[in-house]
Amino acid sequence: MHSLKNELVNKASQLGFDRIKFMQVRQLELWDEEIKVRRQLDPDTARYWEERRLTASYASVMEDGRTFIVASYQYAPYRFEESSGKGYFNAHYAAYPKGRQAMQELAAILIESGFAAVVDPPLPIKQIAYLSGIGCFGKNGLIHNETNGSLMTLHLILTNAPLPVDVPNESCITDCGSCARCIHSCPTGAISNNGRVILSKCLRYHMLSPGIIPRDIREKMGSRMLGCEDCQACCPKNRARFQETVEPEVQIFDIMEILISHSSLKALMERIGKLVGKNYARAQRILSMAAIAAGNSGNPAYVEPLSRLIYHPHPQIRAHSAWAIGKIGGASARAVLEAALTKEDDPRVREELQYALARLEL
Secondary structure (H helix, E strand, O other): OHHHHHHHHHHHHHHOEEEEEEEEOOOOHHHHHHHHHHHHHOHHHHHHHHHHOOOOOHHHOOOOOOEEEEEEEEOOOEOOOHHHOEOEEOHHHHHHHHHHHHHHHHHHHHHHOOOOEEEOOOOOHHHHHHHHOOOEEOOOOOEEEOOOEOOEEEEEEEEOOOOOOOOOOOOOOEOOOOOOHHHHHOOOOOEOOOOOEOHHHOHHHHOOOOOOOOHHHHHHHOOEEEOOOHHHHOOHHHOOHHHOOEOOOOOOOEHHHHHHOOOOOHHHHHHHHHHHOHHHOOHHHHHHHHHHHHHHHOOHHHHHHHHHHOOOOOHHHHHHHHHHHHHHOOOOHHHHHHHHHHHOOOHHHHHHHHHHHHHHOO
């Protein structure tokens, strides 16, 4: 088992993992207790935890599980210009599929050795990462360490291989002390004083969601399409990493391209799916987010394509397009909104059209 562990450690280093920890499996009772608290704190998002279908019981995933293998895959943050006409996306989402694929290669070694291995099982990985010694919790709920800050993706293997385990983490759950920069930096006040994130206030929670996003959230989204790094960018643990930003490998969110190509986004969805995963390549939701980004830009060039989207078959897109036109304003905005209002039957979209028209009076 020692030689197998060494093989995994060496391979992990070759694959780009900077840390890998081996931990004896255990029940994770703290998860269930914490979810009860979060449901009470934010009842509007209580169903979110059920939909994730995470469990505190490793035995429900692998009855004879023996070892957790946790690894962190580091990445550099992207360089981004707000006025570029491109939608922002967090480098985490491009790094995660690479880390998961690398973890699959580690699992293959275990399987070839005659053991079972499940990659990224439905278990609370951040709690396991903390217990294993990968890092500590920040007040923003993310795991960080002295090497990477919080700029890493976390990956887990549950296996029945009885591998030698590392010394578990017995330090305090967080090393943030009195620092509260992440709490104060959150544009919507989603991070509570005890470090719990209030999902209904979190920008990321609403991104690419299927419904009409609340107006106060839209106003704070800026040109974000996927992800938000405000609480990470201000963190002292990440200071050095944010001085080493890189250009995105591929620019996948050109706002004008999305708006004018709304009826033929198949090629774009393939590009997005290839980079960040097919679960994020949802044309209607991306189009909806692009409308919000266009509105927040204030660029009058977006009014013309938005004036076509205001008749889109999906209410969410019509609502966000109406809001965006009202926010941008301009000479043609009123006529566009009034014409759409005469043809709109959905009460939610009518409300957005009326709000947008009222906004033009301000």
